Amino acid sequence: xxxxxxxxxxxxxxxISAIAEACGIEAQYVEQYGNFKAKLDYxxxxxxxxxxxxxxxxxxxxxxxxxxxxxxxxxxxxxxxLRRIGKRTVVALREPSLGPVFGVKxxxxxxxxxxxxxMEDINLHFTGDFHAIGAANNLLAAMLDNHIxxxxxxxxxxxxxxxxxxxxxxxxxxxxxxxxxxxKANGVPRDDGFDITVASEIMAVLCLSTSISDLKARxxxxxxxxxxxxxxxxxxxxxxxxxxxxxxxxxxxxxxxxTLEGTPALVHGGPFANIAHGCNSVIATKLALALxxxxxxxxxxxxxxxxxxxxxxxxxxxxxxxxxxxxxATVRALKMHGGVPKTExxxxxxxALEKGIPNLLRHVSNIKNVYGLPCVVAVNRFPTxxxxxIDFIIAKCRELGVNTVLSTVWAEGGKxxxxxxxxxxxxxxxxxxxFRFSYPLAMSIAQKIEAVVTKVYGGRGIILTDEAREQxxxxxxxxxxxxxxxxxxxxxxxxxxxxxxxxxTDFDVTVRSVKVSAxxxxxxxxxxxxxxxxxxxKRPAAENIDVxxxxxxxxxx
Numbered sequence: 001x002x003x004x005x006x007x008x009x010x011x012x013x014x015x016i017s018a019i020a021e022a023c024g025i026e027a028q029y030v031e032q033y034g035n036f037k038a039k040l041d042y043x044x045x046x047x048x049x050x051x052x053x054x055x056x057x058x059x060x061x062x063x064x065x066x067x068x069x070x071x072x073x074x075x076x077x078x079x080x081x082l083r084r085i086g087k088r089t090v091v092a093l094r095e096p097s098l099g100p101v102f103g104v105k106x107x108x109x110x111x112x113x114x115x116x117x118x119m120e121d122i123n124l125h126f127t128g129d130f131h132a133i134g135a136a137n138n139l140l141a142a143m144l145d146n147h148i149x150x151x152x153x154x155x156x157x158x159x160x161x162x163x164x165x166x167x168x169x170x171x172x173x174x175x176x177x178x179x180x181x182x183x184k185a186n187g188v189p190r191d192d193g194f195d196i197t198v199a200s201e202i203m204a205v206l207c208l209s210t211s212i213s214d215l216k217a218r219x220x221x222x223x224x225x226x227x228x229x230x231x232x233x234x235x236x237x238x239x240x241x242x243x244x245x246x247x248x249x250x251x252x253x254x255x256x257x258x259t260l261e262g263t264p265a266l267v268h269g270g271p272f273a274n275i276a277h278g279c280n281s282v283i284a285t286k287l288a289l290a291l292x293x294x295x296x297x298x299x300x301x302x303x304x305x306x307x308x309x310x311x312x313x314x315x316x317x318x319x320x321x322x323x324x325x326x327x328x329a330t331v332r333a334l335k336m337h338g339g340v341p342k343t344e345x346x347x348x349x350x351x352a353l354e355k356g357i358p359n360l361l362r363h364v365s366n367i368k369n370v371y372g373l374p375c376v377v378a379v380n381r382f383p384t385x386x387x388x389x390i391d392f393i394i395a396k397c398r399e400l401g402v403n404t405v406l407s408t409v410w411a412e413g414g415k416x417x418x419x420x421x422x423x424x425x426x427x428x429x430x431x432x433x434x435f436r437f438s439y440p441l442a443m444s445i446a447q448k449i450e451a452v453v454t455k456v457y458g459g460r461g462i463i464l465t466d467e468a469r470e471q472x473x474x475x476x477x478x479x480x481x482x483x484x485x486x487x488x489x490x491x492x493x494x495x496x497x498x499x500x501x502x503x504x505t506d507f508d509v510t511v512r513s514v515k516v517s518a519x520x521x522x523x524x525x526x527x528x529x530x531x532x533x534x535x536x537x538k539r540p541a542a543e544n545i546d547v548x549x550x551x552x553x554x555x556x557x
Contacts, residue, residue, distance in 0.1 A: 004111050004557045008119035011260045019258045023090065023291045031253070033127050036118050039253040040266075042283050043211065049290035054090075055323040055428050056289060059298040059378075060307035060367075062360050063501075064491055066342055067332040070111065070380045070410060074328045074417075075298040077114035077409020078378075078424065080261045081417025082294050087425065089263060090292035091116075094270040094280045094300070095130065095255070096123050097198045099170040099534055101556070102542035109267075111557075112410030114417070116257050116265045120553045129206075129268070130168045130197050132251040136219075136244040137166045137200045143240045144224050145180065148188050156233050158190045161225035162515065164532075168197035172535030199275045199532040204520035206248060207269035207281040208317055215252060216245045222519035232478065234518070254284040261414050264291065273300025274491045275532055277309040277522070282318040294424075301491040303327060303363040308456050311371055312437050313484045313522055321435045324374045324427040325367045326420065328407075329360045331385040331393070337502045346384040353389055357396050358503035362458055362494065364402050370455050372434035374427040377404040378420050441482050445472045445514065448485045449525055453509045457494045463510045471514040475523065478516075486522040488530045496528040 002010075016038045020030045029041040029048075059075040072093065079091035093116065096108035101123050109115050109122045116122060125131070141163055148156055167174065174194035180187030197203060201222055209215040220236030227233055235241050254268040266288050269281035278300030279285075288295035299306030307325070315321065331353065332345040338356030340349055360377065367375045377397050379390065394404040405423050408416030439451035446464065453459040464472070475481065492498040495507045513526045536542075544555035 004115060005119060005554065007113060008109075008115050008117050008260070009552070011117050013117055014258060014262050016256060016258070019262065019264050020256060022262075023264045025291070030256070036257065037121060037127060038256045039127060039250065040256055040287065042254055042287050045287060046290060052290045054289045054292045054295050056285070056320060057294060057296045057324050057326065057424055057428075058307060058310060058322045059296065059326045059328060060303040060310075060363070061301070061328040062333060062363055063302040063304065063337065063493060065333040065336040067330060067336050067345055069328050069330055069333055071298055071328045072108065073111040073114045073410050074326065074378050074380065074407055074420075075296055076110040076116060076259050076265070077407065077414060077417035078326065078420050079263050079265070079296040080114065080259055080414025081409070081421035082296065082424070083261070083263050084414045084418055085421050085425070087421070088293040090266060090288040090295055091259065091263060092266045092268070092280050092284045092288040092295055092297040094298075095126060095267050097196065097270055097272075098124070098130065098168045099196050099198070102545070103170040103534060103536050103540050113260060113413035114409040115260050116267060117260060118257070120556055122257060122267060123556055126267075127255050129251040129255070130270070132247050133200060133202050133206060134166050134168055134197045136247040137197070137202045139244055139247065140222070140224065140235055140238070140240050141165045143238050145187055147238055154233050154237055155227040155229070156225050157228050158188060161190065163222075163224035164193050164195045166195045166197045166200045170196065170534040170536045172533065175531070175533045193533070195532040196534060198270050198272045201517045201520055202244070202248075203269065203271045204276045204517060206252060207271055207277070207279065208314070208520055209252060210282055210286075210318070212245060212249060212252065215248060216241050218519040218521070219244050223516060230474075232518070252283065254281060254287055263414075273306040273309060275488050275530060276520075277313045277486055278306040279310045279314045282314065285320065286318070303366060304456055304494055305489070305491055307367065308438065308452060309486060312439070312452070313486060315435075316437060316484060317521060321433065322373055323433060324376070324424055324431075326376055326378050326424065327360065327363050327367060328378050328380065329393070330380045330382065331389045332382055334360060334393070339501070348386045348389060350388065350392055353392055356502055357393065359494075359501070360393070361396060361400060362503045364397060364400055366456055368400065368402065370438050372436050374431040374433060375402050376420070376423045376427060377402055378407045379404055380410065381406050381408055441484065445476060445481055445485065445523055449487065449511060452485065452487055457509065458503060458505055459495060459507050459509055461508050463508050465510065465512055468511040468514050475514065475516050480516045480518065480523065483516070484522050485525050486517070487525045487527060489527040490530070498528075
């Protein structure tokens with residue numbers, strides 16, 4: 001069986017100029033990075049396409065398991081399938097982070113015959129966006145510490161600095177550091193730490209910005225810490241926003257690549273969904289809607305994380321409204337939610353499927369009943385899945401008034417996504433969305449958190465630590481109470497306990513701490529034990545990656 005990278009390397013890619021031309025993008029709006037990738041002059045293109053609006057399709061999934069769900073693969077295969085049935089389609093995806101690429105999962109550009117290419121470039125340095133984000137983040141950190149070293153005119157309390165440095169690599173050694181050592185000439189000693197780049201607020205800011213001016217305004221609002229009086233100190237106070245924006249001006253432009261079948265793909269931005277809001281950039285999504293009749297995008301992890309944040313944060317802030325949602329599932333993953341170990345997933349087990357399917361049904365019910373959106377379930381079929389197991393899923397979803405479509409995009413590319421594409425088109429043409437959010441912004445911060453926990457997670461309520469309660473009171477007093485909430489929790493459960501599989505009930509979510517991402521425009525709610533700097537596993541994927549004399553990369557999944 002061919003690996004993903006072998007399939008990608010065998011693809012005869014079209015010149016990126018041809019992909020742009022097929023989208024109606026003229027050459028003057030294309031900035032090529034070699035022959036097969038480019039950045040786009042989004043500002044000019046949006047003016048040119050004023051008034052043009054395609055249909056937005058969101059792809060999400062059940063709660064992830066080690067068995068895999070194939071959300072990105074389905075997103076790409078659906079876009080190819082839509083194009084095969086004659087629909088002008090553009091896919092909009094996040095950029096992979098180097099940390100996970102070299103850590104647990106290898107590449108993240110789709111799989112099998114549903115991939116975006118050039119796969120190696122996208123998974124590695126691509127067009128340098130993440131490096132620019134890291135540079136802007138660390139410039140702000142350097143200016144903050146330099147300000148303190150040079151006399152601390154703003155009276156910053158070094159015990160209340162909230163801004164961290166970042167690097168786009170899984171490096172647990174950097175989670176907690178003490179820097180500024182070596183005497184007065186070398187800075188002020190203080191406790192510090194690193195986040196992975198995708199957890200930086202600048203990543204969230206870039207993905208929610210709509211222009212250079214909006215970017216600068218958001219950067220200026222970033223809070224880096226508090227002064228001795230407890231008042232916030234911002235990047236604007238440090239006069240850092242202009243220089244940071246200068247580093248990010250090209251990174252703000254969306255990247256154009258292609259699928260294996262030549263479907264245009266905008267790959268841009270990549271905030272983690274268990275830490276940040278988990279969606280590609282607003283600019284890329286809006287440009288995809290302007291260029292295609294259908295724009296297919298995805299949100300990270302399960303629907304309780306990525307889709308919730310896509311809908312409650314991104315769609316709210318960017319005035320987006322999806323036409324339909326695809327929820328991706330596999331028989332294997334549902335059996336894991338039913339208690340079956342990974343080694344036994346190839347055996348038919350209706351009893352385990354019956355225990356695990358409530359996970360899928362809760363996600364589907366949330367999309368349909370909480371958010372008011374038309375929905376279809378896409379089942380990625382594996383050779384070991386039996387007809388009886390598939391029929392069981394179809395029957396259960398039908399009880400909720402939702403159709404189930406088998407997807408074979410991994411093995412067949414767009415051909416294996418045609419049935420799903422036809423159902424998506426049917427949904428958009430025959431069903432009318434009544435899109436709504438899971439909470440109004442007028443609620444208090446605590447009420448908004450509780451609304452997500454009870455309405456989306458299926459929990460009983462929330463428990464606020466004393467620290468979280470104090471932080472909520474402080475942020476409300478500072479005027480941030482009207483922002484949406486971005487809940488950071490485990491991706492492996494509806495609850496804040498990764499061991500609670502399936503669709504748990506009668507649980508409370510403990511809120512450990514709350515902080516504001518004032519530049520991004522949301523309140524970050526920390527639950528459980530969420531790491532903003534992952535570590536490498538015992539056998540990292542990097543051990544299998546190599547390059548030969550011709551520059552051909554191997555081992556990238």
